[in-house]
Amino acid sequence: MTDLAVLYEHPAWFKPLFAALDRHGVEYIALHPHGAWDPSTPTPPAPVVLNRIAMSSFLRADEHPIFHTMALLDHWRRGGVRVVNGADVLAIDASKARQLSLIAGLGLAIPETRVVHRAADVPAAAEQVGFPLVVKANIGGSGAGITRFDNMAELRWAVAERQLPTSVDGVLLVQDYVPVRGGAITRIETLDRRFLYAIEVAGGGAFDLCPADACVEGSGIAMQAVQPAPELIEAAEAIARAVDLDVGGVEVMVDDRDGVARFYDINALSNFVAKPMDVLGWDPHDRLVDYLVARIEEARA
Structure with missing residues (x-):
C-alpha cells in the first residue's frame, strides 16, 4: 500500500500538486470518487488521504460526489486513516x-444574511436585509448560484417565475450586496x-x-x-x-x-x-x- 492517496475530481486543477509530489519523490495514488464501497469493511486506499473534492463538482456532473465523499471520508477515518481535510471539513465547505x-x-x-429553504420565504427575508442584495446557493463554487437583485419587483418576479438560484441541498442565502x-x-x-x-x-x-x-x-x-x-x-x-x-x-x-x-x-x-x-x-x-x-x-x- 502506498503512503498517500489524493482523492480528486477536477481533471486539471491538481496538476501542480501532482508535479510537486513527483518533484519531492512522494509516492501516491490519484483516485476519483467513483465506484462502490462497502460500509461494513474498512478498505482504506492509503494511511493518509488528501481530500480535494470541489464544491463546484456539481457543475460538471449531475451525479456529483459531494455527499458521497462525506460518507466515504468518514468511513476511511473510522478505519484509521489520517484524512487531510476530512468529512467534517467537507461538511463545512458544503x-x-x-x-x-x-x-x-x-x-x-459577516454580510447581513438570512437563510431559507423555501423560495416563498425569500421576499420576507429580503425585507429584513434590504436592497441591493444577492441570493446565493448554499452549496456553490466558482461563483455559481449567485444572483443580484436591486428591488423587490425584480425579486418577486424571480420567485414567481422560478428564476431564483438553486442549491443542490435546497438551501438559499439572502445576503446584503456589499x-x-x-x-x-x-x-x-x-x-x-x-x-x-x-x-x-x-x-x-x-x-x-x-x-x-x-x-x-x-x-x-x-x-x-x-x-x-x-x-x-x-x-x-x-x-x-x-x-x-x-x-x-x-x-x-x-x-x-x-x-x-x-x-x-x-x-x-x-x-x-x-x-x-x-x-x-x-x-x-x-x-x-x-x-x-x-x-x-x-x-x-
Missing part, C-alpha cells in the same frame, strides 16, 4: 450557512491552521474569483500578493482552527460603506494561486507536500 454561523460565532463581521472597497477581495490561505500567504483578487465585479491556473486563463481575474493586517491574519487563523482546516482559504472583503472587514467564505479546496513563482516568488505546493510528508511520517509511527 454549507455557506454553516460557514457564516461559525465566523459570526467567533465575533467576526460594495467592495477597491473592487478586490482578499483570500488568505492557511496551512496547518496558520497563515501561508494572501492574495488580492479582482474580477471586474464577477462572482467567480477562483485563483487557480485552470480558472484564470482568459477570465479577466487579476491577482497580486498582499500582506493583510495582523488582525485579519489572526481572524483567518481562528477560523481555520475552528473548522480544523488542514489546508484552505478564507475570503474577506472590506465594506466600502463603513470600512468593516466582512468574512464571507471558507474554501477548503485550495488550488493555490496561478503562476505562483510570478505572484508569490515561491510555490506553496512545496509547503503542502512538506505537510503531507509529516502526516505520512506520523501515520508510520
